[in-house]
Amino acid sequence: MTPATPPGTSTVKKAVIPAAGLGTRFLPATKAQPKEMLPIIDRPAIQYVVEEAVRAGIDDILIITGRGKRSLEDHFDRNFELEYFLAQKGKDDDLTEIRDLAEMADIHYVRQGEPLGLGHAVGVARKHVGDNPFVVMLGDDIMDEQSTVLDGMIGVYEQRGRSSVALKEFPIEEISSYGCARPEPVDDDDGLVRILDLVEKPRPEVAPSNLAVMGRYVFTPAIFDCLDRVAPGVGGEIQLTDAIALLLAEEDVYGYVFDEGRYDIGQKLDYLRATVELAVDRDDLGAEFRAFLAEFVQRRGIG
Ligand code: G1P
DSSP states (O other): OOOOOOTTOOSOOEEEEEOOOOOGGGTTTTSSSOGGGOEETTEEHHHHHHHHHHHTTOOEEEEEEOTTOHHHHHHTSOOHHHHHHHHHTTOHHHHHHHHHHHHSSEEEEEEOOSOOOHHHHHHTTHHHHOSSOEEEEOTTEEEOTTOOHHHHHHHHHHHHOOEEEEEEEOOGGGGGGSEEEEEEEETTEEEEEEEEEEEESOOGGGOSOSEEEEEEEEEOTTHHHHHHHOOOOGGGSOOHHHHHHHHTTTSOEEEEEOOSSEEETTSHHHHHHHHHHHHHTOTTTHHHHHHHHHHHHHHTTOO
């Protein structure tokens, strides 16, 4: 497995987080609030993604927003009224936490304008990213705090100067929900594959493998020309997957295969799993919550 780059030494400093989607899988909760603001325990989902980026040494984050997403900007901004209130009440821990949130990274926003697909959303970041390598993080995919996937992928860029995509094995009957890769082993690295082809949401019968694209990508800036050239794909949308398929005809693109610690919070069951697993690991809640779970399982005769 490619070693992670020591913190603070990476040249990958920018992340793009597409957050313009409508969140229809979580209606009615997302009727009047962005899906990225749905809480997992006491933090909105997008905060987990931003914290993961910061842990990986990213200090410049561009969030691609759309209509109805203003609360995202408020969340990462200062709130002087609240800070004053907390200070008056002597709630120093809360005050620090709220302030830190606004100082975690430089967070910028740009609107997608038209909902033309994930690839189009990433293309909107071109001006901001410029001629730099960058990370794309999808907000539906939450990684637990111990995850080293992003560090590992940035390490691949540092060593090989190439793009990479996070991949995870799935049962073949679920592959049509994801981008899917045709891999080739890389001799000196068993966690890494070279991607020979990438297909968005294939039917299981024609899927090139059971390796599904997860929502973490590291790109060289060459992806932007590919995004400009790519034709609309599945659902009539500009697909990021199709642009990567163009990129890999020009330069190597790697797949970073991992297994543990990812939740798709766009799915209700995985959202619940994320809430439970992350709560169990929390210093402030874990012990009591574990005791509750054990008692609950016994009381209901589960398992
Ligand atoms: C998107 C990508 C897909 C990827 C998935 C990961 O699909 O298009 O390639 O596998 O995210 O979560 P979406 O979930 O937006 O339909």
